[in-house]
Amino acid sequence: xxxxxxxxxxxxxxxxxxxxxxxxxxxxxxxxxxxxxxxxxxxxxxxxxxxxxxxxxxxxxxxxxxxxxxxxxxxxxxxxxxxxxxxxxxxxxxxxxxxxxxxxxxxxxxxxxxxxxxxxxxxxxx
Numbered sequence: 756x757x758x759x760x761x762x763x764x765x766x767x768x769x770x771x772x773x774x775x776x777x778x779x780x781x782x783x784x785x786x787x788x789x790x791x792x793x794x795x796x797x798x799x800x801x802x803x804x805x806x807x808x809x810x811x812x813x814x815x816x817x818x819x820x821x822x823x824x825x826x827x828x829x830x831x832x833x834x835x836x837x838x839x840x841x842x843x844x845x846x847x848x849x850x851x852x853x854x855x856x857x858x859x860x861x862x863x864x865x866x867x868x869x870x871x872x873x874x875x876x877x878x879x880x881x
Contacts, residue, residue, distance in 0.1 A: 785837035787813065791822075792829035798822070804835055807858035810844060810879035811835055814867055819849060819874050833878060844878035851875070 785804040790797055800823045804813045813835075815824055827833040832845040855875035856864045 785813075785835055787823055787827070788834040788836065789823050789826040790830050792826050798826070802835075803859075803863065804837055805858040805860075805863075807855070807877065808879075810877055811837075811842065812850070812855045812858040813876045813878075814855075814872050815849070815874040815876055816870075816872060824849075824874075824876055827876060827878070832881075835878075843881040845881050847876050847878040849874050850877045 785802050787800045787802050787804075788797055789800070802813045802823075804811045806812075815821060819825075823833075827847045828849075831847070832843065833847065835842045835844055852867070852873055852875065855877065856867065859867065
C-alpha cells in the first residue's frame with residue numbers, strides 16, 4: 756500500500772462506517788481482525804467474505820500490498836467476524852479469481868469481475 760492510499764480520508768471514513776454494520780447478518784459485510792506483523796497490535800477491516808471448502812474467500816480490493824493482507828500472510832492467521840460469529844482462520848494464501856469466484860453469489864461475482872479484482876485471500880478454519 757502506498758502512503759497516499761493509507762491516508763485516504765474517504766477510505767478511512769468508509770471503513771469506519773462499514774465497521775459499524777459489518778459482522779452481523781449479511782455476509783457481504785464482514786470484519787477481518789488481524790495482528791500487525793511488526794507492531795503486534797490488533798486491527799480491524801471491513802471485508803466481504805464467503806465460505807469455500809473448509810475456509811473463507813475474501814476479495815483483495817486494494818491490492819495484495821494492503822496491510823491486512825500482508826499482516827495475515829506474515830502472521831499466518833486472522834479472525835473473521837461474519838453473521839454474528841467469529842471464525843479463527845489459518846494458513847492464508849492468495850488465490851486467483853478462477854478459484855475464488857465460485858464462492859460468491861452471482862451479483863457479487865459480476866461486481867468483482869467488473870472491477871477487475873484478481874487477488875483473493877483464502878484461509879482455512881482452525
